[in-house]
Amino acid sequence: MSASTDQEVNGAAKSVVQLEEATVRFAGDSGDGMQLAGTQFTNTSALAGNDVATFPDFPAEIRAPRGTLAGVSGFQIHFASTDIFTPGDALDTLVAMNPAALQTNLGDLEPGGILIVNTDSFDAKGIAQAGYDASPLEDGSLSSYKLFEVPMTKLTRGAVEGLGLSQKMADRCRNFFAMGLVYWLYGRSLDATLRFIESKFSGKPEIVEANSRSLKAGRNYGETTDAFVSSYRVDRAKLEPGTYRNVTGNQALAWGLMTAARLSQKDLFLGSYPITPASDILHELSKYKNFGVRTFQAEDEIAAMTSTIGAAFGGSMAITTSSGPGIALKGEAIGLGMMLELPMLIINIQRGGPSTGLPTKTEQSDLLQAMYGRNGESPLPVIAARSPGDCFDVAVEAWRIASRFMVPVMLLSDGYIANGAEPWKIVDFESLAKIPIVHPAARENGEPFLPYERNQRLARPWALPGTPGLMHRLGGLEKQDGTGNVSYDPDNHEEMCRIRARKVELVADDIPPQELTGEDHGDLLVLSWGGTYGACLSAARAARAEGLKVSHAHLRYINPFPRNLETVLRNFKKILIPELNMGQLDLMIRNRFLIDTVRLTKVQGKPFIISEILHKINEIAA
Amino acid sequence: MSTELPVLTSADFASDQDVRWCPGCGDYSILAQMKKVLPTLGIPQEKICFISGIGCSSRFPYYLNTYGIHSIHGRAPAVATGLKAVRPDMTVFVITGDGDGLSIGGNHLMHAIRRNLDINIILFNNRIYGLTKGQYSPTSPLGKVTKSTPMGAIDNPLHPLSIAIGCEATFVARSIDVHIKHLGAMLKRAAEHRGTAFVEVYQNCNVFNDGAFKHATDRDTKAETVIELEHGKPLIFGKERSHGIRLNGFDPEVVDLGKGISEDDLLFHDEKAVEPSLAYLLSRMRYPEFPEPIGVLRAVDRPKYDHELNYQIETARADKGPGDFDELFNSGETWVVA
Numbered sequence: 018m019s020a021s022t023d024q025e026v027n028g029a030a031k032s033v034v035q036l037e038e039a040t041v042r043f044a045g046d047s048g049d050g051m052q053l054a055g056t057q058f059t060n061t062s063a064l065a066g067n068d069v070a071t072f073p074d075f076p077a078e079i080r081a082p083r084g085t086l087a088g089v090s091g092f093q094i095h096f097a098s099t100d101i102f103t104p105g106d107a108l109d110t111l112v113a114m115n116p117a118a119l120q121t122n123l124g125d126l127e128p129g130g131i132l133i134v135n136t137d138s139f140d141a142k143g144i145a146q147a148g149y150d151a152s153p154l155e156d157g158s159l160s161s162y163k164l165f166e167v168p169m170t171k172l173t174r175g176a177v178e179g180l181g182l183s184q185k186m187a188d189r190c191r192n193f194f195a196m197g198l199v200y201w202l203y204g205r206s207l208d209a210t211l212r213f214i215e216s217k218f219s220g221k222p223e224i225v226e227a228n229s230r231s232l233k234a235g236r237n238y239g240e241t242t243d244a245f246v247s248s249y250r251v252d253r254a255k256l257e258p259g260t261y262r263n264v265t266g267n268q269a270l271a272w273g274l275m276t277a278a279r280l281s282q283k284d285l286f287l288g289s290y291p292i293t294p295a296s297d298i299l300h301e302l303s304k305y306k307n308f309g310v311r312t313f314q315a316e317d318e319i320a321a322m323t324s325t326i327g328a329a330f331g332g333s334m335a336i337t338t339s340s341g342p343g344i345a346l347k348g349e350a351i352g353l354g355m356m357l358e359l360p361m362l363i364i365n366i367q368r369g370g371p372s373t374g375l376p377t378k379t380e381q382s383d384l385l386q387a388m389y390g391r392n393g394e395s396p397l398p399v400i401a402a403r404s405p406g407d408c409f410d411v412a413v414e415a416w417r418i419a420s421r422f423m424v425p426v427m428l429l430s431d432g433y434i435a436n437g438a439e440p441w442k443i444v445d446f447e448s449l450a451k452i453p454i455v456h457p458a459a460r461e462n463g464e465p466f467l468p469y470e471r472n473q474r475l476a477r478p479w480a481l482p483g484t485p486g487l488m489h490r491l492g493g494l495e496k497q498d499g500t501g502n503v504s505y506d507p508d509n510h511e512e513m514c515r516i517r518a519r520k521v522e523l524v525a526d527d528i529p530p531q532e533l534t535g536e537d538h539g540d541l542l543v544l545s546w547g548g549t550y551g552a553c554l555s556a557a558r559a560a561r562a563e564g565l566k567v568s569h570a571h572l573r574y575i576n577p578f579p580r581n582l583e584t585v586l587r588n589f590k591k592i593l594i595p596e597l598n599m600g601q602l603d604l605m606i607r608n609r610f611l612i613d614t615v616r617l618t619k620v621q622g623k624p625f626i627i628s629e630i631l632h633k634i635n636e637i638a639a
Numbered sequence: 640m641s642t643e644l645p646v647l648t649s650a651d652f653a654s655d656q657d658v659r660w661c662p663g664c665g666d667y668s669i670l671a672q673m674k675k676v677l678p679t680l681g682i683p684q685e686k687i688c689f690i691s692g693i694g695c696s697s698r699f700p701y702y703l704n705t706y707g708i709h710s711i712h713g714r715a716p717a718v719a720t721g722l723k724a725v726r727p728d729m730t731v732f733v734i735t736g737d738g739d740g741l742s743i744g745g746n747h748l749m750h751a752i753r754r755n756l757d758i759n760i761i762l763f764n765n766r767i768y769g770l771t772k773g774q775y776s777p778t779s780p781l782g783k784v785t786k787s788t789p790m791g792a793i794d795n796p797l798h799p800l801s802i803a804i805g806c807e808a809t810f811v812a813r814s815i816d817v818h819i820k821h822l823g824a825m826l827k828r829a830a831e832h833r834g835t836a837f838v839e840v841y842q843n844c845n846v847f848n849d850g851a852f853k854h855a856t857d858r859d860t861k862a863e864t865v866i867e868l869e870h871g872k873p874l875i876f877g878k879e880r881s882h883g884i885r886l887n888g889f890d891p892e893v894v895d896l897g898k899g900i901s902e903d904d905l906l907f908h909d910e911k912a913v914e915p916s917l918a919y920l921l922s923r924m925r926y927p928e929f930p931e932p933i934g935v936l937r938a939v940d941r942p943k944y945d946h947e948l949n950y951q952i953e954t955a956r957a958d959k960g961p962g963d964f965d966e967l968f969n970s971g972e973t974w975v976v977a
Binding site: 060063064066209253256257258259260261262263272275276279284286288305306307308309311313315316317319320323324325326327328329330331332333335349350353357443444445446482483484485486487488489490491492493494502503 | 654656683684685686688690693700701703704705706707708709710711712714717718719720721722723724725726728729746747749750948949951952954955956958959960961962964965967968969971972973974975976977
């Protein structure tokens with residue numbers, strides 16, 4: 018869908034093509050600054066009023082050998098004048114900074130799409146490293162694309178000439194040249210990125226100048242070169258009125274956690290051990306000490322978890338952040354947290370597993386670990402974020418549940434959500450519901466304190482150390498209900514196991530019913546959880562547009578399920594469960610409801626694209 | 640101090656739980672001394688917390704009327720770190736053993752010590768796994784025959800004090816379960832130290848490793864096999880106080896006083912030495928080659944982790960205020976959709 022108008026730009030007749038949406042990917046060596054280019058283009062597009070969704074994709078190695086396929090890093094941005102929920106299925110524009118980037122990314126470019134390559138990197142060595150027999154620029158293999166061959170290295174060196182930069186430093190400005198060109202292509206203002214350059218490199222005036230010149234040179238190149246006959250425009254999206262900003266999932270999660278702490282009048286304690294893709298939460302939270310955030314970089318994952326338990330006992334809002342391998346290490350300690358019935362959050366930013374797996378890639382394969390990955394009968398509430406902005410709400414909600422029910426809550430996100438960005442409508446802090454927490458008061462009368470006395474939600478009192486008259490001992494040995502004293506009584510043990518399970522079940526009374534998009538009856542329900550939200554929502558929407566009776570339900574609450582979930586499911590003839598694992602939610606749904614389902618699974622370290630799900634929907638409908 | 644504390648006694652610190660260690664276990668003595676020391680610290684009962692891991696020693700918190708956590712194997716120092724980070728007002732004791740502290744929990748012990756968290760770590764060393772019924776521990780001597788080492792242990796043992804000093808502990812002491820006055824004095828000194836206080840207590844397991852420290856407890860021999868350290872005093876031992884420790888190059892040697900060797904020739908103890916070398920040297924003195932030192936090996940000052948952490952919070956608050964969420968959310972690039 019595009020409309021074209023001719024327009025005089027700088028004296029040259031160039032057409033401007035109106036688009037509803039576009040998907041662009043910057044791809045290059047991991048040292049080429051592609052993540053920076055992508056982030057800047059995202060911010061600029063968001064500031065221009067587009068809805069945006071991003072997909073940064075980078076190798077686990079910090080700097081794989083230059084020019085190799087293993088070292089290719091990419092950043093994909095989908096921007097639109099409508100509301101969008103995924104970073105896009107296929108690319109409209111690909112920027113390939115070297116042959117390896119071309120080799121690994123070309124398959125995602127739409128036939129007829131725009132391909133911008135840095136020809137200076139297509140030397141014999143680079144071509145061979147990428148596994149090409151001959152230069153793809155010369156063998157006609159790129160004839161189905163709009164190929165733009167740009168000597169970016171040479172042009173960038175020219176742009177920064179006279180600044181006294183070494184050639185190596187000059188070449189590091191190439192990403193800004195590439196950005197400038199893409200900014201021109203989509204009619205973007207350079208202002209936000211120029212401001213970014215000023216602040217990022219403040220104190221280094223020659224670098225500020227070099228990067229600014231390179232950015233402008235890229236823009237000017239697009240504007241003046243005959244090769245580019247058209248540029249494109251994507252109008253503002255009709256988002257809900259309000260003030261917006263861009264957030265990544267990990268940033269929104271960190272802010273949500275801080276917000277939850279303030280709403281409950283608590284200081285925040287984070288016990289964490291660095292792990293991809295969760296570390297950015299540690300980095301983000303460690304900035305906000307004045308908000309009462311204490312971050313403890315522990316000696317290992319187990320210490321991260323057990324220090325969280327100590328801080329929870331001490332009365333803080335205590336959380337730990339990790340990814341699958343770290344959660345595995347924490348398992349025993351999570352069981353202790355559950356046994357002590359103290360509130361805390363255990364946050365898993367899932368990545369490709371098993372073992373070390375694919376650390377920088379996304380997957381949803383820790384759901385069963387979250388549900389069952391501990392010794393003994395040890396159920397916990399499990400809740401999952403669906404998008405970068407949603408991380409904020411889920412963080413607040415997880416703490417509301419944890420503190421209300423005196424239970425550790427498992428919060429699941431994933432690498433795709435964590436590193437992805439989207440516009441976030443800024444909330445008014447005052448409008449957020451407070452999270453009231455009451456601690457039992459001091460006792461001077463010698464009346465015995467029962468640490469495991471329960472309220473109607475089966476929650477026990479959160480008595481703080483330092484309170485006179487409430488001295489009590491907690492521990493991982495089975496305890497008598499009420500007194501909390503060690504008990505080996507068989508009946509008591511069974512009763513305690515059932516109480517702890519029932520308490521988690523009762524959370525279902527405290528959460529909203531399951532919602533869906535589309536009709537509440539139909540032929541097919543797409544049931545999803547976590548980061549596949551956007552692809553599933555979009556696929557179901559597209560299917561309805563094709564006239565199919567397809568609805569979509571997305572689970573935030575996975576344990577316990579919303580009370581009405583079974584009813585929701587039984588109103589459909591078929592249920593499709595797409596997951597980035599080998600069918601873990603599917604297993605839970607079948608087990609819980611004895612209901613037939615169709616699974617669509619993918620474990621490639623990559624998110625679903627909409628067409629994969631739509632294809633499956635059509636297959637079922639046929 | 641304007642607020643008067645109620646006068647507490649040992650009995651106030653007894654919980655209502657039956658103590659379940661084996662009759663004759665050295666742990667009883669340590670518990671009794673702890674209950675005697677706690678009322679002398681001038682700290683309200685509710686401001687004290689005992690945190691333990693797993694093992695015989697780790698039942699300790701259940702028997703004291705304070706706050707307490709019986710956590711999981713080896714992790715007590717990390718639990719204590721979390722508590723102390725958010726509640727520097729609490730006095731925290733970590734109770735651990737040779738298996739809990741040096742084997743499964745070695746990492747946490749090392750890091751709590753190097754951070755100099757303001758806690759007191761009491762390690763009960765009985766050189767055996769008692770709760771799991773008699774396997775060798777990281778402090779069992781070479782050749783030790785146990786259920787899991789029928790032909791004798793082949794793992795070189797760890798020495799708790801050397802480990803603590805290697806991690807640059809600011810307070811390191813050793814005592815013996817049956818040496819009750821000395822033990823009480825060491826517990827009190829540990830509690831009064833600001834920073835991580837590490838105390839090794841030789842503790843007899845009369846069921847699985849009876850007599851492991853016989854050399855140090857036997858009335859007839861202990862004067863020859865144990866040397867009591869005193870700050871600023873020469874290292875002298877023996878029933879007749881006729882032997883001493885002298886430095887020969889970098890190594891200690893046992894010498895007899897008299898015969899041209901006077902007290903001034905001996906090694907003088909300096910618990911406040913900034914460099915941990917002397918304390919380390921003392922920690923290496925082992926029976927039977929040397930008398931084993933008891934007392935305070937090292938007591939120095941260094942910034943405390945919990946203090947530094949909370950100081951950063953206070954400084955940030957003083958500089959930037961308590962943090963405004965609306966300001967945070969609206970920071971950086973924003974745009975308005977009308």
